[in-house]
Amino acid sequence: MRSRLVDAALTLLQHQGAAALTVRNITTRAGCSTTGIYTYFGGKNGLVDAIFSNGFASFDQALDPFLDEGDLLGAGQAYRRWALAHPMQYMVMFGRAVPDFEPSDAGLERALVSFSKLAAGVRRAGIGGDADHRAHHIFATVHGYVMLEMAGMAPPLSVPIETLYLHALASASEPIRPPGQTVN
Amino acid sequence: MRSRLVDAALTLLQHQGAAALTVRNITTRAGCSTTGIYTYFGGKNGLVDAIFSNGFASFDQALDPFLDEGDLLGAGQAYRRWALAHPMQYMVMFGRAVPDFEPSDAGLERALVSFSKLAAGVRRAGIGGDADHRAHHIFATVHGYVMLEMAGMAPPLSVPIETLYLHALASASEPIRPPGQTVN
DNA sequence: AGGCGGACGTAACATTGTTATGTGAGATAA
DNA sequence: TTATCTCACATAACAATGTTACGTCCGCCT
The missing domain is CATH 1.10.357.10 (Tetracycline Repressor, domain 2)
Structure with a gap:
């Protein structure tokens, strides 16, 4: 799941730019709810830090x-x-x-x-x-x-x-x- | 008024960083309502473009x-x-x-x-x-x-x-x- | 005097990141 | 077996953001 979120964020970043890198976009693409980012990365910052x-x-x-x-x-x-x-x-x-x-x-x-x-x-x-x-x-x-x-x-x-x-x-x-x- | 908005945005930018550059912050500091930015610059983008x-x-x-x-x-x-x-x-x-x-x-x-x-x-x-x-x-x-x-x-x-x-x-x-x- | 256009404020809107709350499954201990 | 606990997860709400719809009022032109 962790990797699914990172992958979703990366493809979103590469195809639609940084502006499309919203919590809701990422999580729906990864197939989970918005809270997923918080349980795995502590927030959007954590995910971007992983990237x-x-x-x-x-x-x-x-x-x-x-x-x-x-x-x-x-x-x-x-x-x-x-x-x-x-x-x-x-x-x-x-x-x-x-x-x-x-x-x-x-x-x-x-x-x-x-x-x-x-x-x-x-x-x-x-x-x-x-x-x-x-x-x-x-x-x-x-x-x-x-x-x-x-x-x-x-x-x-x-x-x-x-x-x-x-x-x-x-x-x-x-x-x-x-x-x-x-x-x- | 136009210059007042630019000045407010500049001091805000220099003292508190880009994160503090919000429409409400700028307009209250300049002494007008949020719509001022739209009548004079067409939006936040216009103001930043002036800067x-x-x-x-x-x-x-x-x-x-x-x-x-x-x-x-x-x-x-x-x-x-x-x-x-x-x-x-x-x-x-x-x-x-x-x-x-x-x-x-x-x-x-x-x-x-x-x-x-x-x-x-x-x-x-x-x-x-x-x-x-x-x-x-x-x-x-x-x-x-x-x-x-x-x-x-x-x-x-x-x-x-x-x-x-x-x-x-x-x-x-x-x-x-x-x-x-x-x-x- | 009579409009009329533009500057302005109030209040609402959609969207953002974040959090409070609830739920359900799987593990653990008695 | 059963009670309980923990953790992943969803739903729904929250505050803050940029933006816009609407109403008002002042100043100018005919």
Whole structure:
């Protein structure tokens, strides 16, 4: 039953958006009454929190193969691919798409796990410099690009966004070279 | 009266967050009945849309002095400063902080004006390469950094975020140098 | 003076998340 | 076997939300 509720919420989220994610919609689709959400998740927040943690798990599953080998470019592409394939879930995780939802402490810890995996991947890539700083930079860049693309804020460009994304990714994950500091 | 409603909504947003932005709260604070929002803005969406456009105007006002001189570093710092000074408004503009709010076509056009000003600044900076691509890259980077910082997702760092932000900003706005492609 | 249109308030409406209350089935102990 | 207890579940209600129908009154134009 617990999984039926999560599944119903996920399909509802993916097909009809966050606005359709109401307690009544979810429960009727799952085949139970509104109280089901409260007995199993303690409320709507709990269910969304499950989706939140779930998202990071699926996320890691997509990125781990690349990060385990220190392949930052591959990981970055997998990041974008996952986000574009699960836009609603991505917005729940990073964009506060569900009104009044705040991730629990457990959910936030789960998110930190994903970040530390990225930092470990950066360390494994042997790029030099502070791995945490680099991970932060890569994350910010990638997140910024994906967010803008998902928001439809891509300006008129003569080149597919994917190309720009790859350039930015390459710049952000290039090894340090002491004197010359150039980009692009 | 129109401005009284906007002011009430803005102070409410800044002091109590987006959750307190209810029609009844706004109107009682502005000293009128709930219908006031409908006669002047056609609904809550209209009011939030006014805040949205308002935000981009204030935003431009902060960045224009720098962009007019092609000072990308100054503009980037002004960007972050404005965002940290108006976090709630920034989230309304870029983060879908208000439930069920979608910017109108006019609002989106207003946002595009801000972006084209950025592109013009990049062109004025004489950095080389495609100005639109560069503007997109700078915007994505800056937005990613600010978003992460506002979400409290800054990992434990040995250096103040501001320093990292400046490095990223410098990398993103450096002029092209043909052969060697390095970063940091 | 006579309308007349628009700003405004009151009260209601549908929909949201949440909770109080009841019910019934399955397990447990005497 | 029977009494009791616990837990999952439904029904119905609750407060709060955005929105709208309706009535009223003030100011302007002919």
